[in-house]
Amino acid sequence: MESVLCLKSYVAALFAVASLLVSALASEPRLLRVPLTKKPLTWERLSHARGPASAGNGRYGEFGASGPDLVPLKNYLDAQYYGVIGIGSPPQPFTVLFDTGSANLWVPSSQCFFSLSCWFHQKYQETQSSTYIPVGTPIAIRYGTGAMSGFLSEDYVTIGDLVIQNQVFAEATSEPGITFVFAKFDGIFGLGFKEISQDQVTPPWYNIVSQGLVSNPIFSFWLNRNAAAAGTGGELVLGGVDTNHFQGEHIYTPVTREGYWQIEMGDVYIGGQSTGFCAGGCAAILDSGTSLLAGPTGIIAQINQAIGASGVVSQECKTMVAKYGNQIVELLLAKVDPTKVCSQAGVCPSSAYQGSRIASVLEREASSAINPAVCSACQMAVIWVQNQLAQNRTKDEIINYLNQICTHIPSANGQSMIDCASIPSLPNVAFTIANTTFVLTPQQYILEVGIGPQTQCISGFIGLDVPPPAGPLWILGDVFMGVYHTIFDFGNKRVGFAQST
16 A cells, blocks of 8 residues: 555656546536646746645635536646545535545644644634544555645535535644645545555545446546646546547556556557567556656656656666676577576576575675666666667667667656757657557657746656566556546446547
C-alpha cells in the first residue's frame, strides 16, 4: 500500500500533482458534470504548484451555485484539478483533488492545530453536522514528499446533487512539512480500487455505486489541454460519458491488477521506430493525479535524447560507457543473454549463486567492489545498445550514442528542458495499448512554462524506476489523458480510450 502512495507522490514531487474531474450528460439522470477552468503555467507558479488557497477568494461560496447537477471545478496551472464537495449536514464545503491513483477521502480536521497546512485550508467541524458519527480509528498515509495522519470519522458526502450516506473519511490532524501547505485543494478524493485504500476504508466511489447514486458504474475524464482556452478546462463524468468530448469509438483494455487502474501496455515508438522496451508487455496505470508521463529511466532517457531534451549529465553513466561500453557491445554481438551482459562484464553482481549458502558472502564481496549506480547505468545501456544494433549501427556509432544519451537522463528533480523552437521538428512518441497505437505529438508532450519571450519548454516524460515484480511500471498521467478521453469502467473492470475533442 505504501508503495502505491509513494509512486504517485514521487511523480507529484517531480513536477506537480494533477487531477481532473466530473461531468455528465445534462439530459441523463444521475450523472454529474464538473467543468474545469485553466490558468497559464509559469515558473513561479510551478515552484508552488500546490500554492496556498485563500479562504477569502470566493471558492467556498461556489458550492451548489450552479444548480444540483453542476459543480464548478478549477484547474490550477494544468497541475491541479480540483472541485468542491460537501461533508456533513448541512454540507461543509471542501475543495478536493479527485484522484484515480489513491482510494481514500480525507480533509483537514478542526483538531489540526500544529500543522501550518491546516491554517491555509478549510477544516471539518464535526459539531456542525447533524449526521456525523464518530469512528476514531487512527490513520496515517505516507507520500513520497509528504504525509498526513489523523483519525476516521463518518458522515454524509455531497457531490452536486449526489449524497453519499455514511461515508467513512479521514480527518487530518497532522500534515507535516510544506507539501500540503502549497496545495490549492483542501484534501483528496480517491477514485482507486479498495485494494489500495488505507485501513481498508470503503472508497467513496464504491458507496456511490452501492447506494445507487449513478445509473452505470463508470466514470470518465476529459481534460482540455488548450492552455489558451478560457472557461472549462475539462470534465469528469460520474455514471456516464459526455459524447461532446471525444470522437470515434473507445478502445478498451482490461484492468490487469485492481488497486491502481492498471493495464497492460505494449511497445513504445519514437518517430515510428520501435524501442523494443515493452515489446513483451509492460504494466501501466492511468493516474488522474499525475501531471506528466512517467516510465523507466532508461527508456525515458532514450525518449528525451530523441527529442533533444537535456537533463543533468550522469557521471555514473559516463563512467560506465568509458570503462565497459565496448565490452557491452561485444557481448551482445556474441549473442550473450542480455540479462547476463552486465554481470559478465563485471559491472553488476552475478546471480549464479542466488539462493545458495554462499550467496550472502558473494553479495557482501560484490557490494564492496560494485557501484550500484554504475550497475544500473549498465542495465540501461544494454537496452540502448540492443536498439542501436537492431538499426545496424557500428560500434563507434553506438559508443557515441551512449555518451550522448547519458546527458539526457533527467535531472534530479525530473525536469528535462528543450528548445521551444524545435517543437515542430520533433518526432511523435507512441504507445501500444490493446493492439492500438496511441500517438502523442510534440505539441502534446511538451509543456510550456511562462508567457511570451520568457516561455521555456519542459519534456512531459520523467523517469521512474519500479523494480520487479511490480515493475517496470508506466504512469500515464495528464500528458496522456489530456489527449485521450478515458473511461473507467468499474462494472467490467476495464479502461477505454478515444481521441479527445
